[in-house]
Amino acid sequence: MTATPTPLERQEQEIPRFPMPRAAQCPFDPPPALREQQRQAPLTRVRLWDGSTPWLVTRYAEQRALLADPRVSADISRPGYPASAPSSGKNSVGFILMDDPEHARLRRMVTAPFAVRRVETLRPAVQKIVDDQIDTMLAGPRPADLVQRFALPVPSLVICELLGVPYDDHAFFQANSGTIVNREVSEPERTAALAALTRYLDDLLGDKLAHPTDDLLSGLAARVTRGELSRPEAAGMGVLLLIAGHETTANMIALGTLALLRHPDQLARLREARDPRVITGAVEELLRYLHITHNGRRRTALEDIEIAGHRIRAGEGLILANDIANRDPRAFPDDPDRLDIDRDARHHVAFGFGVHQCLGQPLARLELQIVYGTLYRRVPTLRLATDPDAIAFKHDASVYGVHALPVTW
Secondary structure, three states, rough: OOOOOHHHHHHHHHEEEEEOOOOOOOOOOOHHHHHHHHHHOOEEOEEHHHHHHHHEEEHHHHHHHOOOOEEEEEEOOOOOOOOOOOOOOOOOOHHHOOOOOHHHHHHOOOOOHHHHHHHHHHHHHHHHHHHHHHHHHHOOOEEHHHHHHHHOHHHHHHHHHHHOOHHHHHHHHHHHHHHHOOOOOOHHHHHHHHHHHHHHHHHHHHHHHHOOOOHHHHHHHHHOOOOOOOHHHHHHHHHHHHHHHHHHHHHHHHHHHHHHHOHHHHHHHHOOOOOHHHEEEEHHHHHHHHHHHHOOOOEOOOOOOOEEOEEEOOOOOOOOOOHHHHOOOOOOOOOOOOOOOOOOOOOOOOOOOOOOOOOHHHHHHHHHHHHHHHHHHHHHOOOOOOOOOHHOOOOEEEEEEEEEEEOOO
């Protein structure tokens, strides 16, 4: 005879697992269960792979408040940190998983190259990269995989130029980056990929120490020489910037293109636009609508925090699911599940909020503005070359996108 579960046991059994699966027929939308959690309350409990039950924060206002709260830690080594997979608990990706003042010290060393005014000076060079890649794609065979022929090369070329990394090595660093962001690989595989990239960046730093040039890695090498950075710290920062500089933007280019092809009215509006404000607005709306980082931002409470009628205890984990926050009707009241490039979506949280918000967002915005403002105008007949149902999405990765996007024109 089976024993009747106690109220506490029933409560434990009812805690949903995270991450949650998407609906196959709605690949651009957050998981239905995530939407249900948002409907229920701004904070709910979820169960992770290791049995832990951190708080899931689904609503926009509460996410912004917690991301700006100094009592909330990004340090992966703290007890209670809600890790997304088995790990050593050591920080292997630099300052984004540190707290101030060390976070601020390291971040300041690479802030200048990503300042809005400095990034804007790159516009002609990025425009040339985009045009050259379109020329190459148009001169090649059809159908073409937009991921390999355009979406991946563009940000890789840009970040290689900025960092001082040889683009000839793109197959190596793209493969290892893909392993690192794959949620389904083993911890030894992820560790090996990270170690390979770290050795590679360390070797490049050695070259820059001996023969500096005008690039970001040479700037980091100079700080190593002055004793402001250790060489391992500089190599780690190089790995972080290299991965973040191409992986996220490449997925946004491909996934954004697919979303526009599936919304032809929005694509036509963007293709025919001559006002740069329309293109700028389209970038913000696509960032809001797609929000490609779907692991949730992970944090730990340093002190007890009262928020939205809930008490978060010191040492408890937090997962801030920004994809569903960007669909919160309280923040985006005009049908947040609809793609509308004329929407004012500038207040989205695709780049986070507070002191840990994305350092490279000015560069990402610039690249996406140029891509979305150029590709569909130069290739007005661009269309899918496969059944939409045959497209494989990156459900296995912490950076969401498509594995391939066959297109023709």
